[in-house]
Amino acid sequence: MSDLALPTSSSSLAHSNQQELKRDARQERFVLFSLCSPALLLVLIIMVLPVGWLFWLSFLGEDGNFTLENYQRMVESKSYARIFRNTFEVSLLTTAICILIGYPLAYFLSQLPRRTANLCMITVLLPFWTSLLVRTYAWLVLLQRRGLVNEWGMDIGLWDEPIKLVHNLTGTLIGMVHIMLPFLILPVYGSMRAIDRDYLKAAANLGASPTQAFWRVFFPLSLPGLFAGSLIVFVLCLGFFVTPAVLGGGKVIMVSMRIATNIELFFNWGAASALGVVLLVLTLAILGVASRVLRFDQILGRGH
Amino acid sequence: MERLSLSGVAFLMYFFGNDQTLVFAGQSCATPFSMGRSCFSDRYERFVLNEMTPAASSTGSPANSQAKTPAGGALPITIRDATKAYGRIFALDNVDLDVRSGEFLTLLGPSGSGKTTLLMVLAGFTRPDYGSIKFGEREIVRTPPHKRDLGMVFQNYALFPHMTVAANVAFPLKLRGVSKPEMDQRVEQALETVQLGGYGERRIDQLSGGQRQRVALARAIVFEPRILLMDEPLSALDKKLREQMQIELRRLHDKLGMTTVYVTHDQREALTMSDRIAVINHGRVMQLGTPNEIYERPANRFVADFIGESTFLPVSVQDGVASFGGQALKVAQLPRGDHELLLMLRPERLHLVTNGEEVRDSAVNAFQAQVREMVYQGDSFLMYTELEDGTEVTVRGMTRRDMVSCLPAIGDAVQLALHSDDTVLVSAEGA
Numbered sequence: 088m089s090d091l092a093l094p095t096s097s098s099s100l101a102h103s104n105q106q107e108l109k110r111d112a113r114q115e116r117f118v119l120f121s122l123c124s125p126a127l128l129l130v131l132i133i134m135v136l137p138v139g140w141l142f143w144l145s146f147l148g149e150d151g152n153f154t155l156e157n158y159q160r161m162v163e164s165k166s167y168a169r170i171f172r173n174t175f176e177v178s179l180l181t182t183a184i185c186i187l188i189g190y191p192l193a194y195f196l197s198q199l200p201r202r203t204a205n206l207c208m209i210t211v212l213l214p215f216w217t218s219l220l221v222r223t224y225a226w227l228v229l230l231q232r233r234g235l236v237n238e239w240g241m242d243i244g245l246w247d248e249p250i251k252l253v254h255n256l257t258g259t260l261i262g263m264v265h266i267m268l269p270f271l272i273l274p275v276y277g278s279m280r281a282i283d284r285d286y287l288k289a290a291a292n293l294g295a296s297p298t299q300a301f302w303r304v305f306f307p308l309s310l311p312g313l314f315a316g317s318l319i320v321f322v323l324c325l326g327f328f329v330t331p332a333v334l335g336g337g338k339v340i341m342v343s344m345r346i347a348t349n350i351e352l353f354f355n356w357g358a359a360s361a362l363g364v365v366l367l368v369l370t371l372a373i374l375g376v377a378s379r380v381l382r383f384d385q386i387l388g389r390g391h
Numbered sequence: 392m393e394r395l396s397l398s399g400v401a402f403l404m405y406f407f408g409n410d411q412t413l414v415f416a417g418q419s420c421a422t423p424f425s426m427g428r429s430c431f432s433d434r435y436e437r438f439v440l441n442e443m444t445p446a447a448s449s450t451g452s453p454a455n456s457q458a459k460t461p462a463g464g465a466l467p468i469t470i471r472d473a474t475k476a477y478g479r480i481f482a483l484d485n486v487d488l489d490v491r492s493g494e495f496l497t498l499l500g501p502s503g504s505g506k507t508t509l510l511m512v513l514a515g516f517t518r519p520d521y522g523s524i525k526f527g528e529r530e531i532v533r534t535p536p537h538k539r540d541l542g543m544v545f546q547n548y549a550l551f552p553h554m555t556v557a558a559n560v561a562f563p564l565k566l567r568g569v570s571k572p573e574m575d576q577r578v579e580q581a582l583e584t585v586q587l588g589g590y591g592e593r594r595i596d597q598l599s600g601g602q603r604q605r606v607a608l609a610r611a612i613v614f615e616p617r618i619l620l621m622d623e624p625l626s627a628l629d630k631k632l633r634e635q636m637q638i639e640l641r642r643l644h645d646k647l648g649m650t651t652v653y654v655t656h657d658q659r660e661a662l663t664m665s666d667r668i669a670v671i672n673h674g675r676v677m678q679l680g681t682p683n684e685i686y687e688r689p690a691n692r693f694v695a696d697f698i699g700e701s702t703f704l705p706v707s708v709q710d711g712v713a714s715f716g717g718q719a720l721k722v723a724q725l726p727r728g729d730h731e732l733l734l735m736l737r738p739e740r741l742h743l744v745t746n747g748e749e750v751r752d753s754a755v756n757a758f759q760a761q762v763r764e765m766v767y768q769g770d771s772f773l774m775y776t777e778l779e780d781g782t783e784v785t786v787r788g789m790t791r792r793d794m795v796s797c798l799p800a801i802g803d804a805v806q807l808a809l810h811s812d813d814t815v816l817v818s819a820e821g822a
Contacts, residue, residue, distance in 0.1 A: 288516055289549035291536040293563035293610065300537075303562075307553045 138367070145360035157361035167345075171365075174341045177256070177331065178324035181263045182271075185320050188264065189271040190313065196272075197279035211272055219266065223330045226262045227253060230334075254336025262334040263324060270323060271316035278312025279305075318377050322370055342366050465493035465650045466527040466617040468513065473522035475508055475674075482508040483519060484674035490652060495644050497653045497661040500671035501697065509671070510622055510654045515539050526618060541618040542611030542649075546626060548603045550595045556582070556606050557591030563614040581613035582606075584643065601632050608640075612647060619644075621653045625660065637663050658698045662686065670694045691818040695735045702784050703733040706816060713816060716780055720756050721811035731819040738787035740813040743774070743799070744806040754811040760784060762803045772798060776805065 148154035161167045196204045196211075214222060229235045230252040237249045252258055282305060290300035328343035335341075342362055349359040468490035475483040482505045490496045498506040511517035512524065515536035524532050531539055550559050557578050564574045582588050585605035590598075598606065604624060611619060624640075625633045641664045644651050655661055661668050662682040670677040670685060670693070678690040689695035692703060706713050706720065713720045715734055726732065744757065760776035763783070767790070774786040786807060790798075799805050 283547070283549065285545050285547060285549040286551060288514075288536070289543070289545055289551070290562070291516075292514060292539075292541070292543045294537050294540070294566040294614070295562075296537050299566060304551055304553075308551075 141360045141363055144356050145364045147357050157357045161361060170340050170342055170345050174325060177259060177339060177341060178321050180260055181267055181324050182317050182321045184260060184264045185267050185271045186317060189268055190275060193272045193275040193279055196276055211269055215269060219329055222266065223262055223333045226334060230258055253334055255338050258334040259331045259339045262330040263327060266330055267320045267323060270319045274316040275309065275312045279309050282308045325370055326366060464617065465648055467492040468650060469525040471523045473512060473519045473524060475517060475519050481674045486676055488669060488676055490650055493648050493650055494666040495651045495664060497655060497665040497668045498671055499655060499658060499661040499668050501656060504671045505674035506654050506671045507622060510620055510652060513652060514543055514620055540616055541620060542616035543620040544607045544611050544624040546622045548607040550603055550606055552595050555591065556593045559606060560610045560613050567614060577613055581609040585609045600628055604628065617649055619649045619651045623655055640664065670697060688815060689817050691820055692733055695817045700738055702736040704782060706732045706734045708732060720814055721754060722814045722816055723812050726816055726818060732816045733819050735815045735817050736784055738785040740809060741786045742808040743786060743788060744808045756809045756814055758807045760805055760807050762799050762801050762805055765801060
């Protein structure tokens with residue numbers, strides 16, 4: 088009989104505890120939340136309000152009335168379509184070249200002893216400590232008609248006449264790849280370092296040649312890092328302004344540059360804001376799609 | 392300039408393959424030392440396959456090595472003069488070892504003894520500086536790991552996390568170009584062998600530790616290798632599961648009949664599973680023998696100390712008679728050679744003499760001792776005693792009804808009896 092009595096009494100005890108525990112948990116959540124409230128306030132003031140304002144501005148015509156003409160212009164005008172296509176092309180090309188250069192480099196670094204790798208990593212990160220503007224103008228000097236690269240190329244005899252390396256797509260890509268490369272190498276290197284060497288040993292033991300072990304085991308396991316790195320580079324490229332503006336010489340027009348001209352030359356805040364909003368929405372859409380793919384991949388790549 | 396081109400090659404190697412390539416490119420291949428020792432026939436015992444080991448049979452596992460062998464037949468392994476030095480430390484020091492075809496041999500030793508190095512040498516991940524290793528008649532010192540065709544279970548299993556269970560098990564078959572229908576059938580068969588039938592579509596992170604262990608085993612046996620290596624495969628499992636897997640692994644070995652080399656630091660595991668045990672310390676084989684031989688007749692103090700619990704008493708030998716503290720000992724056999732000897736006392740082999748009867752038996756050595764502590768454990772008791780010279784000796788016994796009432800108390804003087812067959816002298820060397 089006492090067997091029956093015991094569970095009811097213990098469950099009622101548990102019940103009364105539950106309420107107390109719930110209250111405690113609520114209190115703790117509130118305290119923790121209040122800790123981050125200054126940061127939240129800051130984000131609200133410097134992020135949410137300006138973006139909302141931008142959004143608002145994009146719906147205002149030159150006379151200050153509510154209108155959709157800024158978006159209408161974008162749909163109707165062919166020049167805008169070209170600018171968006173250009174932006175995506177340049178970003179994709181930059182990302183692709185970064186992958187081609189960055190992946191093997193990250194692989195090389197990941198196979199080095201840790202100390203040596205850390206030393207090499209400093210050289211990868213070195214450009215971060217120099218101003219973006221300085222690096223971009225440095226490329227301008229190097230790549231110009233009578234610049235170092237052209238002089239050397241002709242001295243060695245690779246080409247006879249100075250070739251056009253700057254103020255065109257080539258120059259833009261060289262500059263952008265140089266600046267974006269660390270953003271790709273870091274996550275790729277991180278994911279490669281996390282791959283247990285025993286996987287490669289196991290692959291070899293089961294009969295995989297080094298090349299087979301690389302493609303069937305190492306490469307798939309490094310993909311999450313590669314996806315993450317590529318995404319960062321691609322998204323950063325979409326809004327890139329300084330380097331394409333300087334090295335593209337007006338030949339390569341990206342969305343960010345059009346925004347600048349809209350304000351500087353035409354003082355058209357509405358048109359500029361609309362461009363900004365569209366770019367923002369497109370970027371978010373890409374991130375949204377990619378994060379699905381990424382999460383899917385991380386599930387597969389996780390677990391030891 | 393030469394340096395430059397070399398590093399260029401190294402870079403390409405890094406680019407196209409894993410680090411293993413570089414190891415092979417970088418090491419100027421060690422010349423395989425071919426049979427430096429006179430002739431090995433004197434040490435090369437004929438295959439005795441049907442060894443019923445008491446330890447293995449007592450756990451209920453059928454230690455019957457005459458079961459059917461894999462398709463290609465099991466292969467013997469011959470290791471001669473294997474030496475590997477890291478700086479001035481010898482991980483392997485002139486190791487000679489013959490693993491018989493189809494036997495379950497355990498490399499047993501403390502951490503850092505070189506047992507794992509020896510396994511890695513067999514797998515091809517470490518290359519010996521010196522010596523020869525043969526699988527059957529094939530010299531394999533210079534064969535890269537992926538051409539050795541042996542199964543291996545890694546300590547952490549090393550299951551590929553981006554593949555399903557079935558894809559993991561199919562991996563070696565895919566590399567060998569097995570057709571899809573045959574591959575599916577063999578994968579399922581291997582999974583059933585390790586009692587994981589129907590788990591093929593699971594992801595690795597959905598499996599428990601024990602299940603991963605089984606998948607690793609299935610992956611290692613699915614391509615029917617003639618040699619199977621296992622590197623402490625049970626160390627990550629809890630005690631109960633570990634004991635269950637020990638028996639399962641042993642059964643599987645008997646069923647598949649491949650030559651198995653098993654590495655562990657757990658002496659009980661070694662005694663339970665093995666046909667023979669090689670006790671390893673400081674990169675050398677201290678003793679090679681059946682579990683019975685290793686436990687009952689350890690070759691030296693290290694083996695006696697590492698396996699089981701023992702107390703050692705210094706023994707002096709004169710005119711072929713060993714004595715301890717002036718008392719002549721009746722011994723099973725007197726080791727040859729003139730090194731210092733120790734008497735090995737195992738707690739379960741010492742008997743408490745209750746009525747002086749046993750001592751009159753001519754084959755018994757008796758020791759006077761004083762009880763220091765008494766631990767009653769229900770089915771057994773532990774008695775910590777002190778001999779006249781101050782040595783502490785532990786006695787373990789099973790409790791019997793008639794005995795409980797007359798167990799000695801702390802401070803009592805007791806007589807301990809040791810049968811001459813259990814009076815084993817070991818060399819003090821090799822500690």
